[in-house]
Each structure stands twice: as C-alpha cells, then as structure tokens.
Amino acid sequence: MMKRLECEISGRVQLVMYRDFAQRKAQSLGLVGTVENLENGNVYVVAEGEEESLRRFLEDLKKGPLFARVTNVEEKWLEPTREFKNFSVIYYGRR
DSSP states (O other): EEEEEEEEEEEEOOSSSSHHHHHHHHHHTTOOEEEEEOOOSSSEEEEHHHHHHHHHHHHHHOOOTTTEEEEEEEEEEEEEOOOOSEEEEEEOOOO
C-alpha cells in the first residue's frame, strides 16, 4: 500500500552527509520525495512509496550516516500525493 512519510530529524544531522545518505537509501528502496536542511539545524524528509519500504527507510533515518548522531525523529504518516518523480535533495534557496 502506498503511503507518505514526513519526518523531522534532529541531532547532529547537518554537515555529516545526512541528505546524501537519505537520498541514496531512498533511491535504493524505490522511494520518491525530498530531503532538506532546515534553518533550525534539523533535516526534513518527505518520502512516498510502499509502506514496507518506508518503514525500512525510517529505520535508516533513525541511524543516519557514520558521523551523524540522531537524537529524535518526529514522523507523520499520510496519504501519498504522488507529486514526486524521484528523490532529490533540496538546497537552500532552490525551492
């Protein structure tokens, strides 16, 4: 069943390749969506795909890449909007 997962990840998640990590994991699971740094130091992820793949992705997000230290993941499960074609990184000023 298709679902949408929105997460705000906090901890040491910027300047540690977290967005690249999230993009690679999402692509390997066949997910679409976006990942971006927030001004408050957190990372925000929106992903859509099969629920089982999203649950695996969520576990990856909770761990993060090697130099990250995830302290919290706020997750929201929603119905998919099907607005995405791939999984991409949003860079500051490119929204």
